[in-house]
Amino acid sequence: MGMTLAEKILSEHGEKEVRTGEIAVVKVDLTYTQDGTGPLAVRKLQEMGFKEVYNPKKTILFLDHAAPSPRFELSNDHAFLRDFAEKTGSQVSEVGNGISHQVVAEKEVKPGDVVIGADSHTCTGGALGAFATGVGSTDAAVAIALGKIWLRVPETIRVVVEGNLPIGVYGKDIILHLIGKISAAGATYKALEFSGDTIQNLGMAGRMTIANMAVEAGAKVGLFPSDQITREWLKRMGRPEDFRKLGPDPDAIYETSVKINAKELKPTIACPHQVDHIKVIDEIGEVKVDQVYLGTSCNGRLEDFQIAAKILKGKKIHPKTRMIFTPGSRLVYLEALKNGTMEILIESGAIAMPPGCGACVGLHEGVLGDGEVCLATQPRNFKGRMGSPKSFIYLGSPAVAAATAIEGKIADPRKYL
Amino acid sequence: MKGKVWKFGDAISTDHIIPGRYFYLRSNLPELSKHILEYESPGFSEKVAPGDFIVGGQNFGQGSSREHAVIVIKINGIQAVLAKSFARIFYRNCFNNGLPAIICDTEKLKEGDVIELFVEEGKIINHTRNETIVFTALPPVMKRILSDGGLVEHVKKFKDLKLV
Numbered sequence: 001m002g003m004t005l006a007e008k009i010l011s012e013h014g015e016k017e018v019r020t021g022e023i024a025v026v027k028v029d030l031t032y033t034q035d036g037t038g039p040l041a042v043r044k045l046q047e048m049g050f051k052e053v054y055n056p057k058k059t060i061l062f063l064d065h066a067a068p069s070p071r072f073e074l075s076n077d078h079a080f081l082r083d084f085a086e087k088t089g090s091q092v093s094e095v096g097n098g099i100s101h102q103v104v105a106e107k108e109v110k111p112g113d114v115v116i117g118a119d120s121h122t123c124t125g126g127a128l129g130a131f132a133t134g135v136g137s138t139d140a141a142v143a144i145a146l147g148k149i150w151l152r153v154p155e156t157i158r159v160v161v162e163g164n165l166p167i168g169v170y171g172k173d174i175i176l177h178l179i180g181k182i183s184a185a186g187a188t189y190k191a192l193e194f195s196g197d198t199i200q201n202l203g204m205a206g207r208m209t210i211a212n213m214a215v216e217a218g219a220k221v222g223l224f225p226s227d228q229i230t231r232e233w234l235k236r237m238g239r240p241e242d243f244r245k246l247g248p249d250p251d252a253i254y255e256t257s258v259k260i261n262a263k264e265l266k267p268t269i270a271c272p273h274q275v276d277h278i279k280v281i282d283e284i285g286e287v288k289v290d291q292v293y294l295g296t297s298c299n300g301r302l303e304d305f306q307i308a309a310k311i312l313k314g315k316k317i318h319p320k321t322r323m324i325f326t327p328g329s330r331l332v333y334l335e336a337l338k339n340g341t342m343e344i345l346i347e348s349g350a351i352a353m354p355p356g357c358g359a360c361v362g363l364h365e366g367v368l369g370d371g372e373v374c375l376a377t378q379p380r381n382f383k384g385r386m387g388s389p390k391s392f393i394y395l396g397s398p399a400v401a402a403a404t405a406i407e408g409k410i411a412d413p414r415k416y417l
Numbered sequence: 418m419k420g421k422v423w424k425f426g427d428a429i430s431t432d433h434i435i436p437g438r439y440f441y442l443r444s445n446l447p448e449l450s451k452h453i454l455e456y457e458s459p460g461f462s463e464k465v466a467p468g469d470f471i472v473g474g475q476n477f478g479q480g481s482s483r484e485h486a487v488i489v490i491k492i493n494g495i496q497a498v499l500a501k502s503f504a505r506i507f508y509r510n511c512f513n514n515g516l517p518a519i520i521c522d523t524e525k526l527k528e529g530d531v532i533e534l535f536v537e538e539g540k541i542i543n544h545t546r547n548e549t550i551v552f553t554a555l556p557p558v559m560k561r562i563l564s565d566g567g568l569v570e571h572v573k574k575f576k577d578l579k580l581v
């Protein structure tokens with residue numbers, strides 16, 4: 001009997017072959033935390049009585065959410081994490097290096113890995129064919145201490161996307177459409193596995209956007225088979241030896257299958273305050289926007305900024321709208337700087353922020369006030385996430401973000417492309 | 418132990434339970450816990466008594482992995498969270514901290530009802546309405562973690578994961 005990607009990877013990491021529904025204790029290849037979950041993970045580790053970590057080289061403490069720190073309490077948390085890293089030999093990813101999920105996709109994650117992160121969007125690593133999943137601080141602490149975790153082998157929903165993507169439609173629209181279709185709880189406790197010719201032709205940036213938002217449908221992982229595009233990504237990141245071809249067996253057993261016809265997709269928006277309040281752009285009507293936010297672990301890659309720059313080139317953003325952008329990592333920042341993408345965005349009136357989570361979680365660098373409306377490329381729009389509980393967050397692609405910045409209201413990017 | 422029902426709707430996220438803007442209080446848990454569910458129910462931390470229950474609808478605990486959401490629930494003395502369904506990271510976090518997360522039909526539970534939870538027997542007695550709600554037994558691995566008093570205690574005891 002054939003295996004899904006999830007079954008394959010978890011079987012390889014445990015003591016025996018496991019199937020959907022079984023509980024497996026598996027080896028972990030990489031564990032990371034961020035500055036919001038790391039301090040608690042370290043305290044849990046101490047509570048359990050561990051003074052050492054299982055694999056210091058593969059334990060990374062990211063300082064990415066409050067980076068640079070906007071408050072002394074958070075600076076103290078950063079110092080606490082640095083101190084722990086020093087004592088245990090674990091790695092710190094310093095302020096300015098970027099968002100955990102982006103940085104590990106560049107430097108660490110490889111097809112077939114089990115990756116545990118104390119951040120819900122750890123599932124981004126599924127784009128590279130890794131069983132990458134988010135957990136809380138205690139589970140992360142156990143993974144750091146013992147190099148293993150228990151997981152239930154998830155049922156898999158197969159998502160087949162076929163056909164050419166129309167102009168102005170991207171990975172973000174595919175995943176928003178899917179979440180609208182199956183709901184924010186549609187894949188709870190399950191794996192999503194993506195396939196079809198649209199997926200095969202989709203670049204790594206688009207795949208990461210989709211994998212990133214798997215958790216917004218409740219999924220444990222959003223898995224992609226590794227292929228030529230994975231190989232090219234790893235080569236571009238200077239680690240071609242990490243490539244390995246990995247896919248599901250042709251006779252794998254799926255719980256269900258969801259088909260998406262890419263040709264029919266349109267720019268898609270998630271409306272406040274729930275990720276599955278989905279509308280296509282034509283149904284949005286007039287929504288004035290105070291702030292446009294481009295970046296995050298969902299859409300903070302070079303390709304995303306290039307899409308926005310293509311639309312914004314030679315244009316100015318609307319005088320009543322501000323636009324903020326945050327590259328996902330130092331590498332993205334440098335690439336966008338060197339190839340002129342940043343210049344286009346800044347000339348249009350956008351504001352560049354340091355690599356990191358930026359405004360996404362309402363900490364700093366673009367906190368929303370009462371009644372304010374934001375169009376963001378981030379993965380979630382819960383009430384109060386970006387600041388005031390009386391503000392409103394709409395989610396869309398980088399192209400929608402750019403068109404919206406020009407018009408000062410949620411706008412269709414297709415006319416600019 | 419009996420406790421009172423505090424009822425919430427569907428899709429309560431960890432951002433609702435403890436908003437991101439209190440990020441800076443995450444190393445000050447007693448202070449952080451005062452802000453529990455404050456958008457949904459202003460002053461909740463003052464209203465709730467030890468042994469009370471948080472009762473939700475679908476997809477309770479969706480969103481961010483912040484375990485602080487579970488910890489502030491515990492600090493406020495809540496004995497268990499009952500919901501029609503839970504988001505997976507939140508679900509794990511509950512048991513890891515020794516807090517039962519019970520999947521059951523919460524439709525018949527109303528704000529203020531006095532109820533009693535019997536985890537082992539898989540039932541909830543609603544003393545206000547003289548009703549019993551039964552629920553499917555917890556998965557064995559969750560039972561194990563709960564009976565050890567949470568994952569930290571489990572690992573302290575075994576210096577390993579002894580769950581399968």
Ligand code: SF4
Pocket residue numbers: 065099119121296297298356357358360361378379380
């Ligand atoms: S960018 Fe936003 S969604 Fe992504 S890891 Fe940071 S806070 Fe979370």
